Amino acid sequence: NLEELRGSLAAFAAARDWDQFHTPRSLALALTGEVGELCECFQWRGDAACAPGLPGWTDADRTHLGEEMADVLMYLVRLADRSGIDLPAACAAKLERNGQKYP
Numbered sequence: 001n002l003e004e005l006r007g008s009l010a011a012f013a014a015a016r017d018w019d020q021f022h023t024p025r026s027l028a029l030a031l032t033g034e035v036g037e038l039c040e041c042f043q044w045r046g047d048a049a050c051a052p053g054l055p056g057w058t059d060a061d062r063t064h065l066g067e068e069m070a071d072v073l074m075y076l077v078r079l080a081d082r083s084g085i086d087l088p089a090a091c092a093a094k095l096e097r098n099g100q101k102y103p
């Protein structure tokens with residue numbers, strides 16, 4: 001779950017003395033870069049190949065896409081942690097608000 005991931009990422013960074021680099025701003029920039037890499041997976045592919053289930057993608061393509069998704073999620077979870085944001089609580093609250101806005 002997200003709490004376990006938060007803890008694992010904090011331990012990974014601490015073991016490498018990376019807290020000095022993991023400021024909220026730097027993590028937000030790193031997140032943006034990884035979102036770009038995620039979008040690159042779809043770049044120049046036709047509409048058919050980007051349909052649900054990603055028809056025609058090789059196992060290597062899917063593995064690569066999963067890696068980019070993981071990078072995005074991990075930087076987001078780390079950004080929340082280093083910003084003092086409880087991400088699961090923020091998601092629950094936002095989902096509640098979305099439900100009121102779009103009943």
Ligand SMILES: Nc1ccn([C@H]2C[C@H](O)[C@@H](COP(=O)(O)OP(=O)(O)OP(=O)(O)O)O2)c(=O)n1
Nearest residue numbers: 013018021022030034037070071072074075078
């Ligand atoms: N200072 C850093 C450097 C890396 N990472 C972690 C978060 C990401 O999950 C992954 C990002 O590593 P890279 O910057 O090497 O990026 P890629 O894995 O995308 O490699 P490449 O850009 O060569 O495709 O490593 C991190 O937390 N803090």
